[in-house]
Amino acid sequence: MSPNTLRAWERRFGYPKPARTAGQHRMYTFGEVAALRDALKEGLSISSAVSRAQESLQADTQMLTGALNAYELTRADAAMAAALALRTVDRAVEEVLLPSLVELAGQHGEDSAPWSFSAQWAQDWLRRAQRMTPPPTRRMGILIGDATGGRIDLQDLHLRALELFLARAGARIITLPVSGVAGLGEALAAFRPDLVVVAGGSESDELVARWAYRARVSAGTLPVTLFHRSTSRVRTTGSQALSISPSAAHREILALLDSAARTEAPSLSTVDLYAAREALQERNAS
Template identity: 60%
Template structure:
C-alpha cells in the first residue's frame, strides 16, 4: 500500500497542507495513519479518489462523499464474491481493498462488514456463512503468517471463549490476534476449555496480559481456566473482548473496545513499560510489567 506525506498529499490535491488538515478535522477525510514518529501518512488511493472527484467540479463536501463511496465499493465487490462462492474474486476484492487502506482498515471496513451482512442474510447456522467464515479465517491466517517477528518483549494470552469457528465473534477475535501481532507483541491463543497441559505452555511463553475473548463459554468453565492460568503464572491484567455484559463480573477486568484496532491500542497500553524505562530484550519478562499490581479473575 502506497502512502503519502502531508506535503505530497496536498500537492496531489493542489491545496495547502493546512487546508488538507482542515478537511481532516471537519470531514474526517482523507483519514491519515500515523508513522512511528507520529507524522501523518495518507493513503494514496483515498487521496486520488478525492482528487478525481474535485476535478469533476464538485464542492469539497460532495467530492468527499463521492470519494468515500468509491472506497466503500470494495465492500460490495467482496460481498458479491462471497455470495457467489468465488474464492478467487474474494481474494482479488481484498487485494483491491488493501490498495486503498491499511490492512487493519481493510479488515474492519471491508471484510468484517461483508461477513456481517452474510450472517444477517443467511444466519450463522447456514452453509453460506460457514463457507464465507472459513474463507475469511484462512485469509487472516495468511496475513498472520506474513507478519514480521515480534518487536516487543511482551506476550498476550488470548483465552478463546467462542462457541467454535462458526461463532459470529470468532472472526473479530482472529482480527484482534492479527492486529496485536502486527503491533509487535507475541500472541498465544488457547481455548478456555483446555486445562490439561496448560502449565507447561504458559511457562514457555510467560504472558504479560490475558484477553478473554468471546461469549460462548459458560462462566464456570471460564473461572476454572482463569484459576489455572493464575496458578501457573500469577496475577495478570485481564481484558475482555466481545465478552458482553455479564452479571457479577469482576471490576478488575477491563472491557476493550469492540473494534479490534482500537482494542489493540488498549492492549499495548496495558503491556507497555512505563515511559522512560527501556524495554527488556526479547524473551525476557518485563520487570516493569511484572512489578505492577495485577489481579486476575473471571
Template identity: 35%
Template sequence: MTAIRTTAAAELLGVSASTLRSWERRYGFPTPQRTGGGHRQYDLEEIEALRESLGHASDAATAVALARRDHAYDGGRVAGRSSGGGREPSSVDRLRRALRRFDEAQADHVVEESLHLRSLERSVDEVLLPAIERLDRDHPGSAEYAFGWRWGSRWLAAAARTAPPVHRPPIVLLLDGTTTGSLDALRVQALELALRRSGVLPINVGADLPATELTRALERITPDALVLSGRAVPLDRLGRLVFAAQRAAGGELAVVDFHGPLPERRAQGVERLDPAPLVARSRLLQLLDGEEPFRVRRGR
C-alpha cells in the same frame, strides 16, 4: 466512523500526543471531533492514511498533504461516490456479492484492490469483516455465509503466515471461547493478525482448557496480558482459568475482554476492549507499553 483517542492515535503514528495536536493546528489535518467533555476523538481512517504517508514523505507537511489527498480519494471512491456524482458498489458490497456467488477468485480480487487503498489492518476491519457480517445478517445459517466464513478465516491465516517476525518482548495470551463458524472467531483471528503485524506474539488457547493444563503451559511462557474472548464457555470455568493465569504470573496480570462474556465495560476490574480489532490492538499496545496501565491484583 471509528474514533480513537489522542493517545491511541499518537501511538499508531509513532509520535507524541503534543506533536499530533501541533499538526492539527498547523496543517488542519487530522481533524478530530470533540466529545461532550471536550476530548479529541480522531477518525481512524485519517490516522491510518497519515501513518501510511509518513513512510513515503520526507517531512510532516508532505505527509499530511499525501494523507489528506488519499483520504479524500478513499472517502469518495470507496465509500460509494464516483467522481461524476453517481453511485458505485462499495468494496464491502462487492465482496459480499462475490461470496454470495461462491466466487473465491473475485473475493480475493476485491481485497487485493482494497490493499492498494488501505493498510492490511484497515482492509480487514473495513472490508473483510463487514462483508461477512452482512452475509450473516442477510443469510444467517446459509451455505453462502459458511463459504464466506471459511474464505475469511483462510485469508486471515494466510496473512498471519506472512506477517513480519515477532520483535517485541510482550506476549498476549488469548483465552478463546469462540465457536468455529462464528463472527467472534473471525474477530479474534483479526486481532491476532493485528498483534502479529505490530511485532507482538499472541498465543491462542481454547477457553475450554482445564486449569491444570493452562498452569502447566504457563511454566514455559509468561504473558503480559490476558484477553478473554467468545461466549461459548461458562463464566465460572473462565474465572478458574483467569485465576490460574494470574497465580502463574505472580498475582498481577492485565486482563481485558474482547467480544467476550463480560457485559460491562469494566466489569469486575476487567476492561472491555473496543469491538474493532485495530482499535483493540491499539489499546492493548498501550497496556503493554505501560501507558495508562491497567492491572488486576489477586492473592497468590
C-alpha cells in the same frame, strides 16, 4: 493538497481519516487521498467530493460481498487484493473484510450455507495474512483465552482479526481455548505472558473462571482484558472491557502494555518467581 487543508477537511467532514504514529503524526492512506483528489478533479464541491470518495472506497465491500455470495474464492481474493492496493492490511480487514461478513450474516443468517462458505474463506484469509507477518519484534506477550466456543462466527472472525493486528504490531501471541486447563501451567511458564485477553461470550462463566484461575496460579496476577465479552460475566477484579473494533482493541492493549512497561521497576517476572518456587519445592522433595 496542503497538510493544513487535509487537517481542516478531517475536522469538518471526518475524511480523510488518518492513522497516528507513535509520535502522534498523521499518516493518511493513499487510497483515501487519491479518491478525494479524483472526485475534486470532476469539479465537485468538497462535501460532494468527500461523499463520492467514500462511495468509491465502499465499492470494495460490495465487490467482496458479491464474490462470496457467488461462491467464487478467486474473485474474493481479488477483491481483498484490490482493497489492499488502497489501504493497509489493518484497514482492509476493518473496512472491507469484516463489514462484508457482517452484511452477509444479516442477509443469510449464521446458520446458512452462504455464511458458512464466506466465514471459512474469511478465517482462512486472516490466518494466511498472520502467517505472512514478520516474527515478533517486541518482548510483550499476550495470552488470549478463546471463549468463542469453537464456532466460526462473527465473534471468531473479530478474534482472528485482533490476533492479526497484534502480530503485525510485533507482539508475541498465544491463543488457547478456555475449555482446556490441562498443561496450561507449563505453556505459560514457557510463554511468559504480560497480559490476558478473554475473547468471546459463548463459553460459560464457570468455564472461563476456572481457566482464569489456573492462568493466575501459573503466571501470577496479570492485567485481564475482555474482548466481545461483558465485564459482568467474568469474576476478575479490575478486568477491562476492550472496544468491539479489533483495530481499536489492539491499540488499547498496546497502550496498556506500554504503560505497564514504563511504570514497572526491573525485577524478576511473576513466571520467573513461580518457576523458581516450583524448582525449589521439587529439590526439597527429592
